Amino acid sequence: MRTRMARALALVTLLAGPAAADEERDRDMTRITVTVGDTVLAATLEDSAPARDFASMLPLDLVLEDYHGTEKIAGLGRQLDNRGEPRAYAPKAGDITQYRPWSNLAIFYRDFPSSPGLLKLGRFDGPLDALLGAGNTPVRIELAD
DSSP states (O other), X not given: OHHXXXXXXXXXXXXXXXXXXXXXXXXXXXXXXXXXXXXXXXEEEOSSHXXXXXXXXXXXXXXXXXXXXTEEEEEOSSOOOOTTOOSEEOOOTTEEEEEGGGTEEEEESSOOOOEETEEEEEEESSOOGGGOSSSOEEEEEEEOO
């Protein structure tokens, strides 16, 4: 009986196609906004322990500093829960991460090689242009409505 039900469920999932799987995955994601001046940027957090831990800290008002011509960073004050996460990660432009050794938030605007200590938290849904100004950038990060 269980085998027959499992096969039926697999068939329904197969017939529903990739769109149904994408919808299911999207329901598990947490949407956030990053406000820079009058510009609101949308982003989506991963369905992971570190991303959920980060979401529990929101809303946050931070000042992002440019670091190494590659990323914007700000201290979070503590390491996020990283149980079961990979020890290294290769960020892409638009990724939201935490660098565990410094406990800082790192938003990458350029791709970067795999680095030990990076945790992926999420990704911006569109361009980051509002974050790319020179100097320090005040931002507010909060859960989306």
